[in-house]
Every structure is written in structure tokens, then in C-alpha cells.
Amino acid sequence: MGPVEPADLDSTYFEAAARARLPADIWDFMQGGSGAERTLAANRAQFEHCRLRPRTLVDVSTTDQSLTLLGSRLRTPIGIAPMAYHQLFHPEGEVATARAAGRAGAVMVAGIFASRTLEAIAEAATGPLWLQLYWLRRRDALAAVVERAEAAGFRALVLTVDAPRIGRRLRDARNGFAVPAHIRAVNLDQTLMAASHRSGQGSSGIAEHAREQFDPSLTWADLSWLRERSSLPIVLKGILTAEDARLAAEHGVDAVVVSNHGGRQLDGALPTLAALPEVVAAVPPTLPVLLDGGVRTGTDVALAIALGARAVLIGRPVLWGLAVDGEEGVARILALLKAELDDTLALLGRPRLADLDHTAVARPAGSAAPLATPTPDQCR
Numbered sequence: 001m002g003p004v005e006p007a008d009l010d011s012t013y014f015e016a017a018a019r020a021r022l023p024a025d026i027w028d029f030m031q032g033g034s035g036a037e038r039t040l041a042a043n044r045a046q047f048e049h050c051r052l053r054p055r056t057l058v059d060v061s062t063t064d065q066s067l068t069l070l071g072s073r074l075r076t077p078i079g080i081a082p083m084a085y086h087q088l089f090h091p092e093g094e095v096a097t098a099r100a101a102g103r104a105g106a107v108m109v110a111g112i113f114a115s116r117t118l119e120a121i122a123e124a125a126t127g128p129l130w131l132q133l134y135w136l137r138r139r140d141a142l143a144a145v146v147e148r149a150e151a152a153g154f155r156a157l158v159l160t161v162d163a164p165r166i167g168r169r170l171r172d173a174r175n176g177f178a179v180p181a182h183i184r185a186v187n188l189d190q191t192l193m194a195a196s197h198r199s200g201q202g203s204s205g206i207a208e209h210a211r212e213q214f215d216p217s218l219t220w221a222d223l224s225w226l227r228e229r230s231s232l233p234i235v236l237k238g239i240l241t242a243e244d245a246r247l248a249a250e251h252g253v254d255a256v257v258v259s260n261h262g263g264r265q266l267d268g269a270l271p272t273l274a275a276l277p278e279v280v281a282a283v284p285p286t287l288p289v290l291l292d293g294g295v296r297t298g299t300d301v302a303l304a305i306a307l308g309a310r311a312v313l314i315g316r317p318v319l320w321g322l323a324v325d326g327e328e329g330v331a332r333i334l335a336l337l338k339a340e341l342d343d344t345l346a347l348l349g350r351p352r353l354a355d356l357d358h359t360a361v362a363r364p365a366g367s368a369a370p371l372a373t374p375t376p377d378q379c380r
């Protein structure tokens with residue numbers, strides 16, 4: 001084997017290379033958050049703040065990061081978060097991303113605003129696919145997409161609940177960002193889509209589109225509408241509190257994603273790693289809790305799993321990889337994160353995911369011993 005490419009040792013290479021390649025407004029749309037970007041920064045800061053407690057003299061000659069999630073066997077707990085319009089980053093768009101996810105044995109959540117058809121994505125995928133939904137005013141369009149996803153072999157529906165409207169994304173507003181005309185949310189009726197391609201003074205096409213098409217009246221009672229239309233598991237993405245986690249469990253959802261939308265919605269919302277323990281504590285142990293937001297290394301993945309996440313979803317780094325080298329770039333990002341997680345499991349003395357529990361995470365500065373049970377302030 002020859003020397004390893006320096007790029008494959010550190011995802012920040014992909015970040016810098018993607019920045020050099022992408023037009024400034026597309027870079028800002030991807031990389032940015034909302035408001036003063038406090039939550040965007042806090043997601044990362046929380047991972048930086050937490051420390052691991054390694055155990056020694058444990059046989060780590062074999063490590064294993066595989067798991068079963070909502071009935072699918074996965075080779076890694078690192079999945080791909082739903083993100084709109086992958087063709088902004090590479091001409092093959094979601095098809096390239098799906099191929100790379102399959103190579104890694106990772107789940108991919110395709111977005112309802114995918115720029116490739118659900119059928120093309122499903123044909124390219126060799127691993128499990130879930131479909132993310134926004135609650136559209138046009139319920140007929142939503143029902144049609146759900147039906148197509150089920151027919152194409154998607155295995156779960158992920159309803160995003162933190163976006164009754166789009167957050168105040170100042171970069172997009174300053175840039176008058178609009179999705180270029182040749183890139184389309186091809187799974188939706190095009191008459192629904194016009195606003196996302198119009199840029200306005202002091203606003204963005206994305207924000208205007210959401211105002212027109214997203215139904216902000218969505219409540220817990222509406223979940224039955226989705227349940228009636230599909231037998232697929234339902235996952236809620238955007239849960240940050242014990243109160244909502246409890247309601248999600250009471251409404252029979254199959255999993256929740258602790259997410260603040262990568263700091264793109266409510267600025268000032270708490271970072272996901274800080275929200276995780278209270279969400280985990282509020283739901284039955286059988287209900288899978290996932291996390292996204294700021295996960296950038298295998299160490300981050302281990303921290304999230306130790307604090308109760310069953311799996312994590314990765315956002316922006318996937319798009320960095322896609323922008324740099326299409327399928328190959330995403331495959332390299334996933335391979336890097338998997339290798340980092342493998343090293344972390346071995347060096348932490350917890351060779352399987354099941355060995356990772358709250359005792360692997362240090363209490364806040366000044367505390368010596370682990371707690372008997374995780375607490376909401378662990379690692380805060």
C-alpha cells in the first residue's frame with residue numbers, strides 16, 4: 001500500500017477544497033446558519049468541550065461499528081443527513097451521494113427537495129434510503145411523494161419539524177440567493193417551485209418559497225395523516241427538548257433526530273449534543289434517538305453515541321466531499337469518519353457501539369467520577 005493522501009487524514013481539507021471550487025453564494029447557502037450563527041458555532045463548541053474517559057487493558061483486537069436501525073443492517077452509525085439540491089454541488093447530485101453511502105454501508109436520508117428523482121436515487125443506492133419530508137400546504141403533492149418513495153423502496157419517512165418557516169439566513173438574504181434555474185426539486189410539481197428560483201431584495205428564493213409552500217399549522221394531531229398514508233416507520237427530525245421527545249413517543253413515532261437543522265433555523269437554540277441527554281432520558285429505551293449538527297470527527301460520533309444516540313447524521317461534510325469529487329469525494333469523507341470512529345473505539349477501550357455509554361464521557365470540569373446515570377448537565 002502506498003502513502004495515504006494527506007486529504008484523507010482530515011476533513012478540513014475537503015472543506016477548504018470545496019470552498020475554492022464553489023461559487024460564493026452557493027458556499028454561503030451551504031455553510032451558513034441563521035441569525036448571528038450562534039447555534040451553528042455552539043454545535044461545534046459543545047463537541048470541543050466534551051472529553052472522553054478511556055479504559056485500558058480491554059481486548060480491542062476486533063472493533064465493530066455495525067448496528068441495526070429501524071430494521072436495516074448498517075455497517076456504521078454514521079449516516080447522511082437530508083439536504084436539498086445536491087446538484088448545486090455536483091452534476092450527479094443525490095445519485096452520487098447514494099452510491100457513496102451504499103459503499104460505506106451507511107443510511108442516506110434523501111431530501112424532499114432532492115434534485116434527482118427518487119427512482120434514480122433508489123436505483124443507484126445499494127444501502128438503505130429514508131426520505132425526508134416538509135409539511136407542504138399542498139397535501140396532495142406530499143401524498144404523491146410518499147407513495148412514490150414507498151414504491152421505490154425507501155424504508156422510512158423523516159418529517160422535519162423545526163421548519164414552519166425558514167430561519168433568518170443573513171448570508172442568503174445579502175446574496176439574494178436563488179436556486180439556479182437548471183437545478184430543480186424534480187420530485188415536486190414544478191408549479192410549486194417557482195419562488196425558490198426567484199431572488200428578492202433582502203430575502204432569498206428559499207425563504208420565499210418556504211413561506212408560500214410550507215404549512216406552518218402542523219401540529220401533533222397531523223401525524224395521523226402521515227400514518228394513514230404509509231406503513232413506513234416515521235422519524236421526527238428537529239426535536240431538542242424532553243417535552244417534545246415525550247410527545248413524539250406518545251404519538252407512536254419510530255425514532256427522533258435531535259437536530260437544530262445545523263444551526264440554520266432558530267438561532268440561539270441549544271446545541272444538539274447538550275440537548276441529547278434530556279431527549280434520551282424522556283423516551284423509552286427502545287425508541288432510537290439520532291443526532292445531527294456539528295459532527296465532524298469519529299470522536300464526535302463516539303461522544304454522541306456515549307450520550308445515548310443510536311446513530312448520527314452528517315450534513316455539510318458530505319457536501320464538501322460531493323463538491324470536491326462527486327461520489328468519490330463523499331466516499332472518502334465517509335471512509336475517513338469511519339476510520340476515525342474505529343480508532344476511537346479501540347483507544348477508548350470500548351470496541352463495540354454497545355460498550356459506549358455515559359461512563360465514557362467526563363462530567364463537567366472539576367468533577368472526577370462518572371455519574372451512575374447520565375444527567376442533563378453531563379458535558380454541558
Ligand SMILES: Cc1cc2nc3c(=O)[nH]c(=O)nc-3n(C[C@H](O)[C@H](O)[C@H](O)COP(=O)(O)O)c2cc1C
Pocket residue numbers: 029030031043081082083084111112113132160237259260261262263264292293294295313314315316317
Ligand atoms: C445545504 C443544506 C441543505 C439542507 N437541507 C435540508 C432539508 O432539505 N431538509 C432538512 O430536514 N434538513 C436540511 N438541512 C439540515 C441537515 O439535514 C442537518 O440537520 C444539518 O446539516 C446537520 O448539521 P451539520 O451540517 O453541521 O452536520 C440542510 C443542511 C444544509 C447544510
Ligand SMILES: CCCCCCC(=O)C(=O)O
Pocket residue numbers: 084113163196205206207209210261264
Ligand atoms: C425552497 C426549498 C427549501 C429548501 C430548504 C432546505 C433546507 O432545509 C435548508 O436548510 O436549506
